[in-house]
Amino acid sequence: MKPIAQLFLLLILSACGTPPNDEATATASGPDTLASPAASTSLAPAPAPSENDTLAQPELANPDAPKVPSVVYLTGKFDPSKHPDFVKVAAKYTDGDPYVLHQATYASFEQMHAAALADGVKLVMVSATRNFERQKQIWEAKWNGQRLLEGKEKANEVYPDPADRARAILRYSSMPGTSRHHWGTDIDLNDLENSYFAEGEGKKVYDWLTANAATYGFCQPYTPKGAARPNGYEEEKWHWSYLPVATQLTDFAIANLKDADISGFAGAEAAPQIGVLENYVLGINGACKE
Numbered sequence: 001m002k003p004i005a006q007l008f009l010l011l012i013l014s015a016c017g018t019p020p021n022d023e024a025t026a027t028a029s030g031p032d033t034l035a036s037p038a039a040s041t042s043l044a045p046a047p048a049p050s051e052n053d054t055l056a057q058p059e060l061a062n063p064d065a066p067k068v069p070s071v072v073y074l075t076g077k078f079d080p081s082k083h084p085d086f087v088k089v090a091a092k093y094t095d096g097d098p099y100v101l102h103q104a105t106y107a108s109f110e111q112m113h114a115a116a117l118a119d120g121v122k123l124v125m126v127s128a129t130r131n132f133e134r135q136k137q138i139w140e141a142k143w144n145g146q147r148l149l150e151g152k153e154k155a156n157e158v159y160p161d162p163a164d165r166a167r168a169i170l171r172y173s174s175m176p177g178t179s180r181h182h183w184g185t186d187i188d189l190n191d192l193e194n195s196y197f198a199e200g201e202g203k204k205v206y207d208w209l210t211a212n213a214a215t216y217g218f219c220q221p222y223t224p225k226g227a228a229r230p231n232g233y234e235e236e237k238w239h240w241s242y243l244p245v246a247t248q249l250t251d252f253a254i255a256n257l258k259d260a261d262i263s264g265f266a267g268a269e270a271a272p273q274i275g276v277l278e279n280y281v282l283g284i285n286g287a288c289k290e
Contacts (some may be wrong), residue, residue, distance in 0.1 A: 068245060069252035071261070076132040076182025086184055089125060099128035102184030105242040109187065112216035121208045126238070127188035129181060136176040136265045142169045143267045166270035170280060171234050176265045178281050180221065185246040188238045197237040206237050217244050219288040232283025241288055250289060253281050 064082035066072035080086045080100050087106050089099040093113060101109070113123050130138075141147035145154035149168055159165035166175070180186040190196065190205050197206035213219065222236040223229055262271040270276075282289075 069248050071256060074182070074249055074253055074257065075177040075261070076130070076135065076179065077177075078131065080129045080131055080184055083184075086129070089128060093123075094125045097126075099125060100184070101128050101187070102242070102245055104245055105185050105187070108216045108218070108242060108244075112213065112218065115212065115216070116208055119208060121205055123205065123209075124190050125187050126190065126192065127181070128186075129184045130179060131182060132176050132264070135174060135179050135182070138173055139169065139176055140266045142173060162267055162270040163273040166267055166274055166276075169267075170274075170276075172236070174233075174280070175262055175268070175271060175276055177262045178276055180241055180246065183246060183249050185242040185249070186221075187240055187242075188236075189240060190238060192238055194235060194237050209240065213240055217242050219243050219285065221284040221288045223285045229283065229285060231279040233280065243288060243290075247289070250282070250284075253277065257281070 063072075064079050065084055066078050068085070072078060085103055086100045087103045089101055089106060093109070109123075109125075116123050138147075142149060142155055143165065145156040149155050149158075150172070155165050155168055159168050174181070189209070191202060196202035209218075210220070218240045220237070220239065221241045222233045222239055224235045225232070257277055259272040259275060259277050262268055262276055274280075
């Protein structure tokens, strides 16, 4: 019986041995084992910003790109050289100084310039966009008497009353925050004296503009003062405004701007006293409001 017992014992030991190699590998890869990086689930893409997301609003996300229309754009409190809607004016159109304009204004001006040249009239840009900071420099130099009014008098000496001083400066210069030159829509052409346009080459230029500028969207906002335009700046035969953009801003000013919003410079306290919005921002040629 001893050989039979030994054989039985061998059969029992064989049944309790280790598993084959491939089974051991499978066990080591069970559910509790960390997956390799390649096998991990990839992250879902970030959702697109909603329309109400602050970062999705260009005016708030980028202070150099306020929208048309908006109060920031209207009051010129941005750098037009950094605004994506503004372009540099080619030197061949200017008096040599560097200028920028809203791209829509510039495109139409190029067409108008070509048409005028074909008729023997050369339009030369002598001023264009001026933002709030540049207008503030001009205004305060006049307000403080560092720059003579119309080359003759110091405003701070002749006009001690703020309202009177503001009106005197406003004959030809805008308060910061109220100038149409903030908008990239307005240009000054050829000369800054009305007398230049009364005869000779100047008259030829002005006659051409009055007959043809409207075809290209331009209008003279400051015509002679009288019954039709009793308030605002004096006549400026050199000043022309591109209406397809400017009218949007004029309408926006009517609905949203108040005299109390005009601030941030010497003499700003006079804005409500003189009604700068009604009498100056809106005191323009009726044809330029259409």
